Amino acid sequence: MKKLLITLNVNGRDVEFACAPNQTLLDALRLDLRLTGSKRGCDDSSCGACTVEIDGEPMLACTLLAAACEGQRILTVEGIAEHGALAAIQKAYGEWGGAQCGFCTPGFMIAVHSLLEQNPDPSEEEIRAALSGNLCRCTGYNQMYQAVKAAIEAEKAGRRAL
Amino acid sequence: MNEFSVIGKPVALVDSAGKTTGQGKYTDDLxxxxxxxxxxxxxxxxxxxxxxxxxxxxxxxxxxxxxxxxxxxxxxxxxxxxxxxxxxxxxxxxxxxxxxxxxxxxxxxxxxxxxxxxxxxxxxxxPAWFDPEDSMRAETDLLHEQRPHNIEKEYHHAFGDPAAGFAQADTVIEGRYIANEVTHAAMxxxxxxxxxxxxxxxxxxxxxxxxxxxxxxxxxxxxxxxxxxxxxxxxxxxxxxxxGGFGGxxxxxxxxxxxxxxxxxxxxxxxxxxxxxxxxxxHRGRPRTIVDLKTGVTRDGKITAVAAKVIQDGGAYCSYGVVTILYAGALLGGALYQIPNFQYDGYRVLTNKPACGAMRGHGTVNVRFAFEAQLDEAAQRIGMDPVEIRRRNLLVPPCVTVNGLRVGSYGLPECIARVAERSGWSERKGKLPRGRGLGIACSHYVSGAANSIIRSDMPHSTVNIKIDRDGGVVVYTGASDIGQGSDTMVAQIAAETLGCSLGRVRVVAADTDLTPIDIGSYSSRVTFMNGNATLRAAQAVKRQIAEAAAKRMNSTPEDVIMRGDRVWNHGAYGDEGPGAVEETATIAASGRVEGQILRGSVQQKRAEECPKDRMTFEEAVVAAIDFHGALGGSGSYAPPVEARGGHYKGSGVGPSPAYSYSAQVAEVSVDEETGVVTVHKIWAAHDCGRALNPVAVEGQVIGSVWMGLGQALEEELVWKDGLLMNPGLLEYRSPSAAESPEIECIIVESVDPEGPFGAKEASEGSLAAAIPAIANAIHDAVGIRLREAPFTPERVLAALRAQRPEAKKVRLAGNVDPARPATFREHGGSLCHGGRGPARHPLDPAVRRKSAAGSASKREDDAR
Amino acid sequence: MSLPEFQLRRPKTLAEAVSLLAQTDGIVQVIAGGTDLIPSMRQRLFAPSELVDLRGVTELRGIRQSAEGLEIGALTPLAEIDRNEIIRRDYPVLAEAAHAVASPVLRNMGTIGGNICLDTRCLWYNQSLAWRKSCGYCIKKDGDLCHVAPGGTECWAVFAGDTPPALLVLDAEIEIAGCDATRRVRLADFYTNQGDTRMKLGSREILTRVFLPRSTRGWRGAYRKLRVRGSIDYPLAGVAVALRMRNGVVENAKAAITALNPAPLLVSGIEEQLAGKTLTAVLAETVGALAANTARPLTTSALTPEYRREMVRVMAKRALVEVASCGSR
CATH class of the missing domain: 3.90.1170.50 (Aldehyde oxidase/xanthine dehydrogenase, a/b hammerhead)
Known part of the structure; x- marks a missing residue:
């Protein structure tokens, strides 16, 4: 199978590499670009551990073909941190127990990041709905809600300080 | 001033940044x-x-x-x-x-x-065997030639005088309970x-x-x-x-x-x-379990005897099976309630399905469902409040139970009181409108098995600590962090014991070339055992530092106080200690707020003030290294002999140095037209001895309760003739955020005398109570006793309809009433028919069943 | 699990897509959101030699009002339909059904066209190659047995899309483009009600647009979905109802069911039962019974067929009562 030479824009950088037409975006990220933050948890597009942002919308990297993502902006968990420091949501997930084993966490980081980009002050229901496409087996989700709320408060405080 | 600087403070897991940034490496990332x-x-x-x-x-x-x-x-x-x-x-x-x-x-x-x-x-x-009760009758075509009747192991235990106990009872309740198979589904x-x-x-x-x-x-x-x-x-x-592991x-x-x-x-x-x-x-998950249970109680609510016959459908290999079937008996008789007379007949059976093994709450969950549901029924029978009947059967520790379990710290009474209070039990129970109800149940679990799998005199955990010249602490532990936070627990214990901030401590874990032996993360043993080993290792190092510091300060090691990155002679600590400690304690606990390392500025500040009767942690470390050479220490833990159980066959499983306790109240509503159960809230009080890291304890307790909720309502491995019909996360349904309820965790601290800083387990003990709490709440809501888990809407509806003879029946596969489950049921449809299909043996149930059922019908969905 | 090998085509226009399809030899498969197709390809349920990815055909994306009603491009993501103000106001049953699909992240990817063309599902079919080998395969793929209707010669896999029943009650039409011509059909005539063939769409054709007529604009409606989890799941049964009322009297009404038969189906006899009447509990029961009688569930999913049929009865009844009682327009 002939490989295609493609360019992906990942976390703000253009990366050119050879990619088989049947390569998923998840495999391209993990194997070719060595961005192993996005995880493979299922094989049936149900778990959300591979969630990345494509042009600002959360999508499943395991369900996209890498070659079909040319020309789009891809944000992975590795691109969430701000200036080498933890983003508010990353810090809050640590402090509030939002991450236990951490395997689902990259997917949740993207899901929450997208939520807060689109809606900086979501209601409890909106938070719950935004998280409902990602499975977690450790936390029962309860502490994640606290983390998201803490991150929102931290962002608000940060904005006030500016 | 707080008793501790690091212990008891909510801190972020030491590896959490790696998890939230995607930098942390899991095996498949390598x-x-x-x-x-x-x-x-x-x-x-x-x-x-x-x-x-x-x-x-x-x-x-x-x-x-x-x-x-x-x-x-x-x-x-x-x-x-x-x-x-x-x-x-x-x-x-x-x-x-x-x-x-x-x-x-x-x-x-x-x-x-x-x-x-x-x-x-x-x-x-x-020929293959899929139903354990069939498999137990097998004479030929055994899975393993050395296991007659496909029975991996059977145990028959009697403690006290069960017959006499039942004779004393005013009422005896019997029933069959079935909990279907569930799996870990770690992400x-x-x-x-x-x-x-x-x-x-x-x-x-x-x-x-x-x-x-x-x-x-x-x-x-x-x-x-x-x-x-x-x-x-x-x-x-x-x-x-x-x-994630959960035993898998x-x-x-x-x-x-x-x-x-x-x-x-x-x-x-x-x-x-x-x-x-x-x-x-x-797999290696929780086996489908049949529990034939009998409980005798007196009119005033005292349990007089319990008898259980338990059959576990273990799958094709032994795995942990012998331990699972023993746990089921040991912790059913158990260290939860006073049960004076107890009989147990347990069978671990081999079948041609993937092996079952250990899963969170190992061995205890399905029997606890049966027991707590039956106890609720007993309370109803004698007209007693379900909270009260549990209070009437409390142990009086310290004690040793009839089956040889030593019980010390026992926070169960407080757990029951706290959940009853928080859930508004006495005001609301029985007063909610039809369709809405409250249920209570309790559970417990070991803080590590007192006897290791491979019997030896070796300690169960050993930990080494070394300290570098600039005060950096490295803890070498074999404990395996699987997300539960053991690396953080180890770091906290080391920091607290050495009186240094958490940011100084680096944990090197679970590398057999570098770290001394710890037998693993299972049976909730790590905090108790590896924590104690860490404590002892840290104490050994602390002694060396205190000796050197005492020399410098013209004091004695006993008078040296180490806390908050500082070292005092006793007297000096008296005049300036508390205030200074408050300040540095903030720094110590500030992993949560400001990042974990503030070493530079702190060091400088300390260098400026340098009286004789106080030192910085680094100065004391340097003094110790100058004095001793390398600064290191080792500690290990083996459970005390008195906690290792009785002397009968199988007595090795169940004993633990300490038990955790949990009481839970679930509030549910049941849609009587659809059978859909909605859990509104669960209050869970868990006695973890002492919460070393409250945020982690809450996470473990909530996660356990939630996993129990999954088993109660949604999760089930569905089988057809040895084929797993739902081998994926789309069809094996672990709850999503959409329907996961609020779970309020109430931490109860009984401070165990032998646990590190009083700590016991927190990660498993709360799982089991969730299932019967929900079952009992369903009964409170609509008056049905479900004896088969999970309580899927079709089972609930079938039970509701069975209550009303005039209503149209909901026929479940196998025609079994979930209020009176009889046999294992399989998925509908047919694997082999008309002599076609996969190449199964003529005596394989898939083929036999077909010939028994006669000619093919267009709709043979429930052929069993 | 890797994907089978294929050539990837990425047309930018519909014309290009259609001509690509016409030129291509071998097994060709069109992909839109991929949320169902990609996992199915992993399981080797599809192994095309050519995959035509429509994601770049932007002309097929978007929602437009037109003289005849509303036009929805087939590539419009379900999330966009869920939050579109016009659809929420004029065709609320569709917004509700779109909202019920899978999970937020999957709704960002999945398209309305993909949901209409969704492959039928069965526990004996949606499994890996190794799994299907161990059951001797099935009539829908690689074999000649039907495990849910033993001895049967038809496939009973169920259509499990959420939006088609809503589109059916709104009397939607769809536009299909082929290399020679473009045709327009009523959605109700699109499905075959057979699990294997499932729909009347040639392998060289593309579903391009969905039309909602003015005649059902403003109809009140509701979609009810039987699922175990509150998110992610495909429906185990689903029912859409829509009606027009005046002064408390039903003028028109329709109901359609999904995830119970090999096709989403309009429930016949609803209009006759309801038109000109005030809704009563007895009438709602009757409608529920009609919906249940239309359902032919088999053991294609984890919940039993009996329960699923029972639930479509309850859901149809409840949806109707709710729609009829929430203020008249």
Whole structure:
């Protein structure tokens, strides 16, 4: 199978590499670009551990073909941190127990990041709905809600300080 | 001022940043030069003799490097010394659909998958056994020749005088309870990377390094040694981050052995990562369990006797089975309530399905469901409040139960009081509108097994600590953090004991070359045992520092106080200590707020003030290193002899140095037209001795309760003639955020006299109570007693309709009433029909059932 | 699990897509959101030699009002339909059904066209190649057995899309483009009600647009979905109802069911039962019974057929009562 030479824009950088037409975006990220933050948890597009942002919308990297993502902006968990420091949501997930084993966490980081980009002050229901496409087996989700709320408060405080 | 600086403070897990940034590495994230990919060929038949394997077509495929088969590594192994019945790959026969037949090693996953299709295996089908009650009657075609009637193990225990106990009872309640099979479904599929190094002396492959998603690196090292016939010293097992275990990684899983065998055959590093379907085949989850339970109570609510017959459908291999069936008995009689007379008949049965093993709440969950549901029924029968009947049967510790369990700290009474108060039990119970209800249940669990799997006098945990000249503390622990936070627990105990801030402590964990032996993360043993070992190691180092510091301050080691990164002579601590400690304690706990390392500024500030009767931590460390040379210490833990249980056969399982306790109230509503159960809230009070890290304890308790909720309402492995119908996360439904309720965790601290800083387990004990709490709440809401879990809407509706003779019945497969379950049920449809279909043996149930059912009908959905 | 090998085509326009399809030899498959197709390809349920990815055909994306009603491009993501103000106001049953699909992340990917063309599902079919081998395969793929209707010669896999029943009650039409011509059909005539063939769409054709007529604009409606989890799941049964009322009297009404038969089906006899009447509990029961009688569930999913049929009865009844009682327009 002939490989295609493609360019992906990942976390703000253009990366050119050879990619088989049947390569998923998840495999391209993990194997070719060595961005192993996005995880493979299922094989049936149900778990959300591979969630990345494509042009600002959360999508499943395991369900996209890498070659079909040319020309789009891809944000992975590795691109969430701000200036080498933890983003508010990353810090809050640590402090509030939002991450236990951490395997689902990259997917949740993207899901929450997208939520807060689109809606900086979501209601409890909106938070719950935004998280409902990602499975977690450790936390029962309860502490994640606290983390998201803490991150929102931290962002608000940060904005006030500016 | 607080009693502690680090202990009891909510701190972020020390590895949390790696998890939220994606930088943390799990096994499948690792790769190395020349690494190949292994893929396993699985059996399509539930029971068959392997007549021949021809891999020549596969080997001829471009990019295929090797094909490993059973004969390449025929030594038997198993997690239990009494259960060595597995081989890396099937040697003579396969025992379940999904059993491991061959492993293809190739340059890529795609090539390996293609090659799997080219491995030709000839099978001779054998009759298979799927229903444990059938399997127990087997005379021929046994799964393992050495196990007559396919019974892996049976136990018959009687404590006190059960017959007399039942005679004293005013009322005796009997019932059959069935809990269907559930699995861990940890988010990370298992993965193993195995690589041999060339031995410089012999020029041949020598030492083996294995990176694996395991809860038990040392057992893996041990089993690899058995199968590969290599000394343990030549094998290094490293546990990277593990994406959840829940018991599913608490024994040696086939791919871990297969990867090493494949690496040996391929002469290259090999990584195998399971597909999600393979995770379901590897399984080792909670077995389907039949509990025939009988409870006798007096009119005033005292339990006089309990008798249980328990059958566990263990699947094709022993796994942890012997331990599971013993836990079911030991913790049913248990250290929860006062049960003076107790009879137990337990059967662990082999069937042609993936092996069951240990899963969170190991052995206790399904029997606890039966017991707590029956106790609720008993309370109703004698007209007593369900909270009150539980209060009437409390233990009076310290004590030893009839089955030999030693009970010390016992926070159950407070747990019950707290959940009753928080849930508004006395004001609301029985007063909610029809369709809405409250239910209570309790549970408990071991803080580690007092006897290890492999009996020896070896400590269960050993920890080493070294301190560098600038005050950096490194803790070497074998404890395997699988997300529960053990690395953080170890760091906190070391920091608290040494009086330094958490940011100084680095934890090196779970690497058999570097870290002393800890037997693994299972049976909730790590905080109690590895925590105690860490405490002792830290105390050993602290003694050395205190001696050196005492010399400097013209004091005695006993008068040296170490806290908050400072060291005082006793008197000086008196005048300035508390205030200073408050300040530094903030720094110590500030991992949560400001990042964990503020060392530079703190050091400078301290250097400016330097009186004789106080020192900085670094100064004291330097003094100790100057005095002793290297500064290090070691500590280990073995459970006390008095906690190791009785002297009857099987008495080794159940005893623990301490037990955790949980009481829960669930509030549910039931839609009587659809059978849908909505859980609105669960209040869970958990006695964890002392909460070393409250945020982590809450996370563990909530996670346990939530997992119990999944088993109560949604999760179930669905079978048809040995085929798992739902081997994926789409059809095996662990709850999503959308329907997961609020769970309020109430921490109860009984401060155990032997636990590190009083701590006991927090990660498993709360799971079991969730299921009966929900069952009892459903009864409170709509008056049905569900005796089969999970309480899916169709089961609930079937039970509701069964209550009302005039209503149209909801026919479940097998026509069983979930309020009176009789047998195991299977999925509808038909596997083999009209002599067509897969090549099963004529006596296989799939074929037999068909001929019994007669000619094919258009709609034979529930043929059983 | 890797994907089978294929050539990837990425047309930018519909014309290009259609001509690509016409030129291509071998097994060709069109992909839109991929949320169902990609996992199915992993399981080797589809192994096309050519994959035509429509994600770049932007002309097929978007929602437009037109003289005849509303036009929805087939590539419009379900999330966009869920939050579109016009659809929420004028065709609320569709917004509700779109909202019920899977999970937020999957709704960002999945398209309305993909949901209409969704492959039928069965526990004996949606499994890996190795799994299907162990059951002797099935009539829908690689074999000749039907495990849910033993001895049967038809496939009973169920259509499990959420939006088609809503589109059916709104009397939607769809536009299909082929290399020679473009045709327009009523959605109700699109499905075959057979699990294997499932729909009347040639392998060289593309579903391009969905039309909602003015006649059902403003109809009140509701979609009810039987699922175990509150998110992610495909429906185990689903029912859409829509009606127009005046002064408390039903003028028109329709109901359609999904996830119970090999096709989403309009429930016949609803209009006759309801038109000109005030809704009563007895009438709602009757409608529920009609919906249940239309359902032919088999053991294609984990919940039993009996329960699923019972639930479509309850859901149809409840949806109707709710729609009729929430203020008249």
């Amino acid at each position: 790769s190395m030069p020349g690494m190949l990919i292994g893929k396993i060929l699985h059996s399509p038949l539930p029971h068959a003799r392997i007549v021949g394997i021809d891999a020549s077509r596969a080997l001829a495929l471009d990019g295929v490097v090797a094909v490993a088969v059973g004969a390449d590594a025929p030594n038997k192994y198993g997690i239990l010394p009494v259960g060595h019945d597995e081989t890396a790959l099937a040697v003579d026969k396969v025992r379940y659909v999904g059993d491991n037949v061959a492993c293809v090693v190739a340059e890529s996953e795609a090539i390996a998958e293609k090659a799997l299709e080219l491995v030709d295996v000839r099978y001779e089908p054998l 990370e599929p298992h993965s193993t990377l195995a690589a041999f190094e060339i031995d410089p002396q012999t020029g041949r492959p020598g030492r083996l390094t294995v990176w694996s998603s395991t809860q038990v690196p040392y057992y893996l090292q041990h089993k690899l040694s058995i199968v590969l016939e290599m000394p343990m010293s030549q094998i290094r097992v490293i546990k990277p981050l593990v994406g 990684k608490s024994e040696v899983i086939p791919l871990e052995i297969i990867a090493a065998v494949a690496a040996r055959e391929a002469r290259a590093p090999v990584k195998i990562t399971y597909t999600r379907e393979e995770v379901f085949w590897a």
